[in-house]
Amino acid sequence: MAMARRGTGRDGRPTLEQVAARAGVGRGTVSRVINGSPRVSDRTRAAVQQAIADLGYVPHRAARALAANRSDAIALVVPEAETRLFAEPYFSGILRGVSAELADTDIQLLLTLIRTPKERARFAQYAASHRVDGVLLVSVHGDDPLPDQLAEMGIPLVMNGRRSADELVPHVDCDNVGGAQLAVEHLLGRGRATVATITGPADMYVARCRLDGYQEALRAAGRHPDSDLVARGDFTEESGHAAMRELIARRPELDAVFCASDLMAIGARRALRELGRSVPDDVALVGFDDSALARHLDPPLTSVRQPMEGMGRAMTRALLAEIADGGPERPRLVLPTELVRRSSS
Amino acid sequence: MAMARRGTGRDGRPTLEQVAARAGVGRGTVSRVINGSPRVSDRTRAAVQQAIADLGYVPHRAARALAANRSDAIALVVPEAETRLFAEPYFSGILRGVSAELADTDIQLLLTLIRTPKERARFAQYAASHRVDGVLLVSVHGDDPLPDQLAEMGIPLVMNGRRSADELVPHVDCDNVGGAQLAVEHLLGRGRATVATITGPADMYVARCRLDGYQEALRAAGRHPDSDLVARGDFTEESGHAAMRELIARRPELDAVFCASDLMAIGARRALRELGRSVPDDVALVGFDDSALARHLDPPLTSVRQPMEGMGRAMTRALLAEIADGGPERPRLVLPTELVRRSSS
DNA sequence: GAGCTGCGTGGGAGCGCTCCCAGTCGTGAT
């Protein structure tokens, strides 16, 4: 036996039922108005909206989620190891984009940092039980099982970056090849004769792309890529330092270096100083990421900027679309990068 | 009329009901086990846990939230303007701490960036309708109405930082006064005779604290604070640059400067270079924040480190405690700061 | 041995929504 209807919900807030009563309509009608159904007459809609305003009614998320079997929430998942490295403008830029895109949707953003395999498993289970409508995945490693896992479970998913050239999971990436090309073209355009590069780890697709761009630009300029001019780093400052010393040892005459990350460029700059070479007079330097550090290096570092906020927005839009129409098409976006010129080159 | 019980929930996942059936107990008992009630015999508990494991049961958040009238989620709110400034290690440090503390609670973290007054209002309403169990507020300005608003509505709330010395809202802060003292003591200890300071905006409590610490340390060393040695900045690099020039103009003999932010220290360093003064030989420099920039300045900048991750953890613990026991006590924590010595001093 | 405790337990009654199936009306066609 239903008890007498109370004047408010449990926590003192009005419920849909009270809105209906005040507007003199049924629950279903209020629900229709809230969800923007067209099958409501204008008169009724206005009355309901008035009642909602009068009462300051706000739908109860949990009730709605339970009844409609969706959560109105998406998760942004960040492998913890990356947060340190990417802490800088990268992560917060993405975040800003995601948040902006979500601002007028009343979809919530759930942030999940994953530190351990245990936590990853837990998140997979969590996502599996439809506790989120979709997942945004940032900075995924080539060997991370999570993306495929989620994809198999049919959970709408958009990654930031690709794991390989033929990435199947929907993703938004920036044009790493193009960015590297821009950098090298710029160096060549400034009359540099011997352009070297310090790359990231060979097993990271992003590193390969930047190397490809470097080589492509050289070829386009009619030069033969020379393996002596390529030194391997791992995106850290220390590796940039070591790689720079190696390059100078191999080819003392080099007069420009494209570094696949700002951090490596900083290490390289330190090595050059130790070796008594000036930047940019003796050696021009270009980085990648356009981090805060780039601006503050001495001299300020020319760098390739990624559209972080744009990627965040694009990812979010793609995910929402996928959630909305079951995602028949798998979005694969590549956003352009841009060269920010400073005095290091 | 209840329909026949199905074998799984709507989305194909087992429900509490199926767990109960498999374990041969009632719904109530399973619920008790899940929620850790002591009023269950060990035998029964084991049977239920087995059934949960067999079925891979995961409680449905929305259902639970609706029935129990709590959301198992807390919001981390960041005024947007701040994200840029604080982007660096600050925000991600806090985030890491919060996330770590939440890792084994199955409470979710909701991230909300607030850009506009409209969004602020919307969030207030959102929080008001108990859609989150509590709120973590980062980098609040002195004139932000949100904290008091939330407090009035009785929403559990913990801020990062204080708006004034007698902050009433529960908060976790770091010891800005102590950090500044450390910095100045260090400078005096290195034999510096004339220690100046570049402060933040007078209307920011954190800036006043750092100034207080500076003055306190001088007094403790038997020196009289001299207003000529205090220049006002606004935490930006540019303001640090201007303030430094001002200080040198007023007191050319100064040989040490404590800057209330790393960014200002960077500006100051630039000014010193322009004026032909070396760091640290002519002028020793100390910053505040220990940002990534500090490490990479030339020379590397001595700086006061705040326990970001620790603050994140402390805030979270405080908030969870407040949520749990209705928060009769208002936590006010001040965590110690630490001086990181590098070659700028 | 009757009457108390109190632990363990089952399950009814919701929580506030959405879904969807029946209506109830007006309208135009016949």
Add this chain to the structure above:
DNA sequence: ATCACGACTGGGAGCGCTCCCACGCAGCTC
């Protein structure tokens, strides 16, 4: 006037959980 047919609308049934009342069954006390 009659009928068919949309356009709107009301409200029952449930979503999967928690809360809490009531009940069974020891183990006690007197």
